[in-house]
Amino acid sequence: MTIKGKNLVPVSVFVRAVDPLSLQGAEFCLHDSVETAVLSPAQSARADVVLLLANEVTEETMGWMVEANVESTNPEMRIVLVADRISIPRLTRAVRYGVVSVLPRAQAGFPEIVQAILHSHAGGSQMPGELVRSLIEELRASQHDPTGARLPGGFESREIDVLRLLSDGLSTTEIAAKLNYSERTIKNIIFAVTQRLNLRNRTHAVAHAMRIGAM
Incomplete structure:
Protein backbone atom coordinates (compact mmCIF):
# COMPACT_ATOMS: atom_id res chain seq x y z
CA MET A 1 0.00 0.00 0.00
CA GLU A 138 2.77 10.95 42.75
CA LEU A 139 5.85 12.24 40.92
CA ARG A 140 5.56 15.56 42.70
CA ALA A 141 5.29 13.78 46.01
CA SER A 142 8.45 11.79 45.26
CA GLN A 143 10.35 15.07 45.06
CA HIS A 144 9.79 15.41 48.80
CA ASP A 145 12.96 13.34 49.10
CA PRO A 146 14.90 14.25 45.92
CA THR A 147 17.92 12.18 46.91
CA GLY A 148 15.81 9.04 47.12
CA ALA A 149 17.73 8.21 50.29
CA ARG A 150 16.40 5.50 52.56
CA LEU A 151 15.98 5.92 56.26
CA PRO A 152 16.52 3.08 58.78
CA GLY A 153 14.48 0.03 57.93
CA GLY A 154 14.11 0.95 54.27
CA PHE A 155 11.61 3.78 54.83
CA GLU A 156 11.49 6.88 52.65
CA SER A 157 11.22 10.28 54.30
CA ARG A 158 7.73 10.95 52.96
CA GLU A 159 6.59 7.58 54.33
CA ILE A 160 7.87 8.57 57.75
CA ASP A 161 6.02 11.89 57.48
CA VAL A 162 2.78 9.99 56.86
CA LEU A 163 3.44 7.44 59.62
CA ARG A 164 4.23 10.19 62.15
CA LEU A 165 0.89 11.83 61.44
CA LEU A 166 -0.85 8.45 61.67
CA SER A 167 0.75 7.94 65.07
CA ASP A 168 -0.66 11.34 66.11
CA GLY A 169 -4.14 9.99 65.38
CA LEU A 170 -4.79 11.85 62.12
CA SER A 171 -6.99 10.29 59.45
CA THR A 172 -5.83 9.89 55.85
CA THR A 173 -8.04 12.86 54.91
CA GLU A 174 -6.39 15.05 57.56
CA ILE A 175 -2.90 13.87 56.56
CA ALA A 176 -3.63 14.65 52.90
CA ALA A 177 -4.68 18.19 53.81
CA LYS A 178 -1.65 18.71 56.07
CA LEU A 179 0.89 17.44 53.50
CA ASN A 180 -0.94 18.95 50.51
CA TYR A 181 -1.44 15.59 48.78
CA SER A 182 -4.66 13.90 47.73
CA GLU A 183 -6.11 11.28 50.06
CA ARG A 184 -5.51 8.71 47.32
CA THR A 185 -1.79 9.50 47.33
CA ILE A 186 -1.65 9.08 51.11
CA LYS A 187 -3.38 5.71 50.86
CA ASN A 188 -0.98 4.69 48.08
CA ILE A 189 2.01 5.63 50.25
CA ILE A 190 0.67 3.54 53.14
CA PHE A 191 -0.10 0.61 50.85
CA ALA A 192 3.34 0.79 49.22
CA VAL A 193 5.26 0.75 52.48
CA THR A 194 3.23 -2.10 53.99
CA GLN A 195 3.65 -4.20 50.85
CA ARG A 196 7.35 -3.45 50.38
CA LEU A 197 8.29 -4.13 53.99
CA ASN A 198 5.81 -7.00 54.43
CA LEU A 199 3.87 -5.26 57.20
CA ARG A 200 0.32 -6.27 58.09
CA ASN A 201 -1.32 -2.82 58.19
CA ARG A 202 -0.74 0.85 58.99
CA THR A 203 -0.62 0.21 62.75
CA HIS A 204 2.06 -2.41 62.23
CA ALA A 205 3.95 0.06 59.99
CA VAL A 206 3.86 2.78 62.68
CA ALA A 207 4.99 0.34 65.37
CA HIS A 208 7.77 -1.05 63.18
CA ALA A 209 9.09 2.43 62.34
CA MET A 210 9.11 3.44 66.00
CA ARG A 211 10.76 0.18 67.08
CA ILE A 212 13.71 0.55 64.69
CA GLY A 213 14.17 4.26 65.39
CA ALA A 214 13.06 5.59 62.02
CA MET A 215 10.66 8.03 63.73
Missing part, protein backbone atom coordinates in the same frame (compact mmCIF):
# COMPACT_ATOMS: atom_id res chain seq x y z
CA THR A 2 1.26 3.51 -0.77
CA ILE A 3 0.39 7.00 0.38
CA LYS A 4 1.40 9.84 -1.99
CA GLY A 5 3.99 7.64 -3.57
CA LYS A 6 5.53 6.46 -0.30
CA ASN A 7 5.47 2.96 1.10
CA LEU A 8 3.34 2.58 4.16
CA VAL A 9 5.35 0.58 6.68
CA PRO A 10 3.03 -1.05 9.21
CA VAL A 11 3.74 -0.66 12.89
CA SER A 12 5.11 -3.93 14.25
CA VAL A 13 3.25 -5.03 17.38
CA PHE A 14 3.89 -7.78 19.89
CA VAL A 15 0.90 -8.71 22.06
CA ARG A 16 0.83 -10.16 25.57
CA ALA A 17 -2.40 -10.89 27.41
CA VAL A 18 -3.54 -12.48 30.65
CA ASP A 19 -5.72 -15.01 28.83
CA PRO A 20 -5.56 -16.80 25.45
CA LEU A 21 -8.92 -15.46 24.28
CA SER A 22 -7.85 -11.84 24.68
CA LEU A 23 -4.56 -12.61 22.97
CA GLN A 24 -6.23 -14.28 19.99
CA GLY A 25 -8.81 -11.51 19.66
CA ALA A 26 -6.19 -8.76 19.72
CA GLU A 27 -3.95 -10.52 17.22
CA PHE A 28 -6.89 -11.18 14.88
CA CYS A 29 -7.91 -7.51 14.85
CA LEU A 30 -4.34 -6.30 14.40
CA HIS A 31 -3.83 -8.75 11.53
CA ASP A 32 -6.95 -7.26 9.96
CA SER A 33 -5.42 -3.75 9.94
CA VAL A 34 -3.09 -2.74 7.13
CA GLU A 35 -1.43 -0.30 9.54
CA THR A 36 -0.14 -2.95 11.96
CA ALA A 37 1.87 -6.15 11.70
CA VAL A 38 1.74 -8.73 14.48
CA LEU A 39 5.03 -10.26 15.60
CA SER A 40 5.57 -13.73 16.99
CA PRO A 41 7.31 -14.22 20.36
CA ALA A 42 10.54 -14.98 18.51
CA GLN A 43 10.31 -11.56 16.81
CA SER A 44 9.21 -9.59 19.85
CA ALA A 45 12.57 -7.87 20.42
CA ARG A 46 12.13 -5.70 17.33
CA ALA A 47 8.58 -4.58 18.09
CA ASP A 48 7.70 -0.93 17.60
CA VAL A 49 4.91 -1.28 20.13
CA VAL A 50 4.27 -3.88 22.82
CA LEU A 51 0.56 -4.21 23.59
CA LEU A 52 -0.27 -5.52 27.07
CA LEU A 53 -3.81 -6.64 27.93
CA ALA A 54 -4.69 -7.21 31.58
CA ASN A 55 -7.64 -6.97 33.92
CA GLU A 56 -5.62 -5.75 36.89
CA VAL A 57 -1.96 -4.78 36.60
CA THR A 58 -0.07 -7.15 38.89
CA GLU A 59 3.62 -7.75 39.48
CA GLU A 60 3.46 -10.31 36.69
CA THR A 61 2.27 -7.58 34.32
CA MET A 62 5.05 -5.32 35.56
CA GLY A 63 7.47 -8.14 34.83
CA TRP A 64 6.27 -8.20 31.22
CA MET A 65 7.19 -4.52 30.93
CA VAL A 66 10.66 -5.11 32.37
CA GLU A 67 11.13 -8.06 30.02
CA ALA A 68 10.07 -5.97 27.02
CA ASN A 69 12.64 -3.32 27.95
CA VAL A 70 15.47 -5.74 28.60
CA GLU A 71 14.93 -7.78 25.44
CA SER A 72 14.08 -4.95 23.03
CA THR A 73 16.53 -4.15 20.25
CA ASN A 74 14.38 -1.22 19.13
CA PRO A 75 15.30 2.06 20.88
CA GLU A 76 11.94 3.52 19.81
CA MET A 77 9.88 0.75 21.40
CA ARG A 78 6.73 1.94 23.19
CA ILE A 79 4.27 0.09 25.43
CA VAL A 80 0.50 0.43 25.25
CA LEU A 81 -1.32 -0.90 28.30
CA VAL A 82 -4.99 -1.87 28.22
CA ALA A 83 -6.21 -2.59 31.75
CA ASP A 84 -9.10 -1.98 34.10
CA ARG A 85 -7.07 -1.42 37.27
CA ILE A 86 -3.59 -0.13 38.02
CA SER A 87 -2.28 1.41 41.22
CA ILE A 88 -0.52 4.76 40.99
CA PRO A 89 2.80 3.37 42.33
CA ARG A 90 2.71 0.73 39.60
CA LEU A 91 1.70 3.32 37.01
CA THR A 92 4.73 5.40 38.00
CA ARG A 93 6.97 2.37 37.48
CA ALA A 94 5.18 1.48 34.24
CA VAL A 95 5.98 4.88 32.76
CA ARG A 96 9.64 4.33 33.61
CA TYR A 97 9.49 0.98 31.81
CA GLY A 98 8.15 2.55 28.60
CA VAL A 99 4.36 2.74 28.95
CA VAL A 100 3.15 5.81 27.06
CA SER A 101 -0.56 5.03 26.73
CA VAL A 102 -3.10 3.48 29.10
CA LEU A 103 -6.63 2.58 27.99
CA PRO A 104 -9.41 1.37 30.31
CA ARG A 105 -10.12 -2.17 29.16
CA ALA A 106 -13.85 -1.94 29.83
CA GLN A 107 -14.16 1.03 27.47
CA ALA A 108 -11.61 0.31 24.74
CA GLY A 109 -12.67 -1.49 21.59
CA PHE A 110 -10.13 -2.72 19.08
CA PRO A 111 -10.47 0.35 16.80
CA GLU A 112 -9.49 2.49 19.81
CA ILE A 113 -6.62 0.15 20.62
CA VAL A 114 -5.29 0.32 17.05
CA GLN A 115 -5.46 4.10 17.12
CA ALA A 116 -3.62 4.17 20.46
CA ILE A 117 -0.89 1.96 18.99
CA LEU A 118 -0.47 4.22 15.95
CA HIS A 119 -0.60 7.37 18.07
CA SER A 120 1.95 6.02 20.56
CA HIS A 121 4.30 4.91 17.79
CA ALA A 122 4.10 8.41 16.31
CA GLY A 123 5.29 9.88 19.61
CA GLY A 124 1.94 10.55 21.23
CA SER A 125 0.49 9.49 24.56
CA GLN A 126 -3.01 8.57 25.63
CA MET A 127 -4.13 8.30 29.22
CA PRO A 128 -7.31 9.06 31.17
CA GLY A 129 -7.19 12.48 32.83
CA GLU A 130 -7.61 11.02 36.31
CA LEU A 131 -4.54 8.82 35.86
CA VAL A 132 -2.51 11.74 34.50
CA ARG A 133 -3.38 13.89 37.51
CA SER A 134 -2.60 11.08 39.95
CA LEU A 135 0.68 10.32 38.19
CA ILE A 136 1.77 13.96 38.30
CA GLU A 137 0.87 14.13 41.98
Whole structure:
Protein backbone atom coordinates (compact mmCIF):
# COMPACT_ATOMS: atom_id res chain seq x y z
CA MET A 1 0.00 0.00 0.00
CA THR A 2 1.26 3.51 -0.77
CA ILE A 3 0.39 7.00 0.38
CA LYS A 4 1.40 9.84 -1.99
CA GLY A 5 3.99 7.64 -3.57
CA LYS A 6 5.53 6.46 -0.30
CA ASN A 7 5.47 2.96 1.10
CA LEU A 8 3.34 2.58 4.16
CA VAL A 9 5.35 0.58 6.68
CA PRO A 10 3.03 -1.05 9.21
CA VAL A 11 3.74 -0.66 12.89
CA SER A 12 5.11 -3.93 14.25
CA VAL A 13 3.25 -5.03 17.38
CA PHE A 14 3.89 -7.78 19.89
CA VAL A 15 0.90 -8.71 22.06
CA ARG A 16 0.83 -10.16 25.57
CA ALA A 17 -2.40 -10.89 27.41
CA VAL A 18 -3.54 -12.48 30.65
CA ASP A 19 -5.72 -15.01 28.83
CA PRO A 20 -5.56 -16.80 25.45
CA LEU A 21 -8.92 -15.46 24.28
CA SER A 22 -7.85 -11.84 24.68
CA LEU A 23 -4.56 -12.61 22.97
CA GLN A 24 -6.23 -14.28 19.99
CA GLY A 25 -8.81 -11.51 19.66
CA ALA A 26 -6.19 -8.76 19.72
CA GLU A 27 -3.95 -10.52 17.22
CA PHE A 28 -6.89 -11.18 14.88
CA CYS A 29 -7.91 -7.51 14.85
CA LEU A 30 -4.34 -6.30 14.40
CA HIS A 31 -3.83 -8.75 11.53
CA ASP A 32 -6.95 -7.26 9.96
CA SER A 33 -5.42 -3.75 9.94
CA VAL A 34 -3.09 -2.74 7.13
CA GLU A 35 -1.43 -0.30 9.54
CA THR A 36 -0.14 -2.95 11.96
CA ALA A 37 1.87 -6.15 11.70
CA VAL A 38 1.74 -8.73 14.48
CA LEU A 39 5.03 -10.26 15.60
CA SER A 40 5.57 -13.73 16.99
CA PRO A 41 7.31 -14.22 20.36
CA ALA A 42 10.54 -14.98 18.51
CA GLN A 43 10.31 -11.56 16.81
CA SER A 44 9.21 -9.59 19.85
CA ALA A 45 12.57 -7.87 20.42
CA ARG A 46 12.13 -5.70 17.33
CA ALA A 47 8.58 -4.58 18.09
CA ASP A 48 7.70 -0.93 17.60
CA VAL A 49 4.91 -1.28 20.13
CA VAL A 50 4.27 -3.88 22.82
CA LEU A 51 0.56 -4.21 23.59
CA LEU A 52 -0.27 -5.52 27.07
CA LEU A 53 -3.81 -6.64 27.93
CA ALA A 54 -4.69 -7.21 31.58
CA ASN A 55 -7.64 -6.97 33.92
CA GLU A 56 -5.62 -5.75 36.89
CA VAL A 57 -1.96 -4.78 36.60
CA THR A 58 -0.07 -7.15 38.89
CA GLU A 59 3.62 -7.75 39.48
CA GLU A 60 3.46 -10.31 36.69
CA THR A 61 2.27 -7.58 34.32
CA MET A 62 5.05 -5.32 35.56
CA GLY A 63 7.47 -8.14 34.83
CA TRP A 64 6.27 -8.20 31.22
CA MET A 65 7.19 -4.52 30.93
CA VAL A 66 10.66 -5.11 32.37
CA GLU A 67 11.13 -8.06 30.02
CA ALA A 68 10.07 -5.97 27.02
CA ASN A 69 12.64 -3.32 27.95
CA VAL A 70 15.47 -5.74 28.60
CA GLU A 71 14.93 -7.78 25.44
CA SER A 72 14.08 -4.95 23.03
CA THR A 73 16.53 -4.15 20.25
CA ASN A 74 14.38 -1.22 19.13
CA PRO A 75 15.30 2.06 20.88
CA GLU A 76 11.94 3.52 19.81
CA MET A 77 9.88 0.75 21.40
CA ARG A 78 6.73 1.94 23.19
CA ILE A 79 4.27 0.09 25.43
CA VAL A 80 0.50 0.43 25.25
CA LEU A 81 -1.32 -0.90 28.30
CA VAL A 82 -4.99 -1.87 28.22
CA ALA A 83 -6.21 -2.59 31.75
CA ASP A 84 -9.10 -1.98 34.10
CA ARG A 85 -7.07 -1.42 37.27
CA ILE A 86 -3.59 -0.13 38.02
CA SER A 87 -2.28 1.41 41.22
CA ILE A 88 -0.52 4.76 40.99
CA PRO A 89 2.80 3.37 42.33
CA ARG A 90 2.71 0.73 39.60
CA LEU A 91 1.70 3.32 37.01
CA THR A 92 4.73 5.40 38.00
CA ARG A 93 6.97 2.37 37.48
CA ALA A 94 5.18 1.48 34.24
CA VAL A 95 5.98 4.88 32.76
CA ARG A 96 9.64 4.33 33.61
CA TYR A 97 9.49 0.98 31.81
CA GLY A 98 8.15 2.55 28.60
CA VAL A 99 4.36 2.74 28.95
CA VAL A 100 3.15 5.81 27.06
CA SER A 101 -0.56 5.03 26.73
CA VAL A 102 -3.10 3.48 29.10
CA LEU A 103 -6.63 2.58 27.99
CA PRO A 104 -9.41 1.37 30.31
CA ARG A 105 -10.12 -2.17 29.16
CA ALA A 106 -13.85 -1.94 29.83
CA GLN A 107 -14.16 1.03 27.47
CA ALA A 108 -11.61 0.31 24.74
CA GLY A 109 -12.67 -1.49 21.59
CA PHE A 110 -10.13 -2.72 19.08
CA PRO A 111 -10.47 0.35 16.80
CA GLU A 112 -9.49 2.49 19.81
CA ILE A 113 -6.62 0.15 20.62
CA VAL A 114 -5.29 0.32 17.05
CA GLN A 115 -5.46 4.10 17.12
CA ALA A 116 -3.62 4.17 20.46
CA ILE A 117 -0.89 1.96 18.99
CA LEU A 118 -0.47 4.22 15.95
CA HIS A 119 -0.60 7.37 18.07
CA SER A 120 1.95 6.02 20.56
CA HIS A 121 4.30 4.91 17.79
CA ALA A 122 4.10 8.41 16.31
CA GLY A 123 5.29 9.88 19.61
CA GLY A 124 1.94 10.55 21.23
CA SER A 125 0.49 9.49 24.56
CA GLN A 126 -3.01 8.57 25.63
CA MET A 127 -4.13 8.30 29.22
CA PRO A 128 -7.31 9.06 31.17
CA GLY A 129 -7.19 12.48 32.83
CA GLU A 130 -7.61 11.02 36.31
CA LEU A 131 -4.54 8.82 35.86
CA VAL A 132 -2.51 11.74 34.50
CA ARG A 133 -3.38 13.89 37.51
CA SER A 134 -2.60 11.08 39.95
CA LEU A 135 0.68 10.32 38.19
CA ILE A 136 1.77 13.96 38.30
CA GLU A 137 0.87 14.13 41.98
CA GLU A 138 2.77 10.95 42.75
CA LEU A 139 5.85 12.24 40.92
CA ARG A 140 5.56 15.56 42.70
CA ALA A 141 5.29 13.78 46.01
CA SER A 142 8.45 11.79 45.26
CA GLN A 143 10.35 15.07 45.06
CA HIS A 144 9.79 15.41 48.80
CA ASP A 145 12.96 13.34 49.10
CA PRO A 146 14.90 14.25 45.92
CA THR A 147 17.92 12.18 46.91
CA GLY A 148 15.81 9.04 47.12
CA ALA A 149 17.73 8.21 50.29
CA ARG A 150 16.40 5.50 52.56
CA LEU A 151 15.98 5.92 56.26
CA PRO A 152 16.52 3.08 58.78
CA GLY A 153 14.48 0.03 57.93
CA GLY A 154 14.11 0.95 54.27
CA PHE A 155 11.61 3.78 54.83
CA GLU A 156 11.49 6.88 52.65
CA SER A 157 11.22 10.28 54.30
CA ARG A 158 7.73 10.95 52.96
CA GLU A 159 6.59 7.58 54.33
CA ILE A 160 7.87 8.57 57.75
CA ASP A 161 6.02 11.89 57.48
CA VAL A 162 2.78 9.99 56.86
CA LEU A 163 3.44 7.44 59.62
CA ARG A 164 4.23 10.19 62.15
CA LEU A 165 0.89 11.83 61.44
CA LEU A 166 -0.85 8.45 61.67
CA SER A 167 0.75 7.94 65.07
CA ASP A 168 -0.66 11.34 66.11
CA GLY A 169 -4.14 9.99 65.38
CA LEU A 170 -4.79 11.85 62.12
CA SER A 171 -6.99 10.29 59.45
CA THR A 172 -5.83 9.89 55.85
CA THR A 173 -8.04 12.86 54.91
CA GLU A 174 -6.39 15.05 57.56
CA ILE A 175 -2.90 13.87 56.56
CA ALA A 176 -3.63 14.65 52.90
CA ALA A 177 -4.68 18.19 53.81
CA LYS A 178 -1.65 18.71 56.07
CA LEU A 179 0.89 17.44 53.50
CA ASN A 180 -0.94 18.95 50.51
CA TYR A 181 -1.44 15.59 48.78
CA SER A 182 -4.66 13.90 47.73
CA GLU A 183 -6.11 11.28 50.06
CA ARG A 184 -5.51 8.71 47.32
CA THR A 185 -1.79 9.50 47.33
CA ILE A 186 -1.65 9.08 51.11
CA LYS A 187 -3.38 5.71 50.86
CA ASN A 188 -0.98 4.69 48.08
CA ILE A 189 2.01 5.63 50.25
CA ILE A 190 0.67 3.54 53.14
CA PHE A 191 -0.10 0.61 50.85
CA ALA A 192 3.34 0.79 49.22
CA VAL A 193 5.26 0.75 52.48
CA THR A 194 3.23 -2.10 53.99
CA GLN A 195 3.65 -4.20 50.85
CA ARG A 196 7.35 -3.45 50.38
CA LEU A 197 8.29 -4.13 53.99
CA ASN A 198 5.81 -7.00 54.43
CA LEU A 199 3.87 -5.26 57.20
CA ARG A 200 0.32 -6.27 58.09
CA ASN A 201 -1.32 -2.82 58.19
CA ARG A 202 -0.74 0.85 58.99
CA THR A 203 -0.62 0.21 62.75
CA HIS A 204 2.06 -2.41 62.23
CA ALA A 205 3.95 0.06 59.99
CA VAL A 206 3.86 2.78 62.68
CA ALA A 207 4.99 0.34 65.37
CA HIS A 208 7.77 -1.05 63.18
CA ALA A 209 9.09 2.43 62.34
CA MET A 210 9.11 3.44 66.00
CA ARG A 211 10.76 0.18 67.08
CA ILE A 212 13.71 0.55 64.69
CA GLY A 213 14.17 4.26 65.39
CA ALA A 214 13.06 5.59 62.02
CA MET A 215 10.66 8.03 63.73
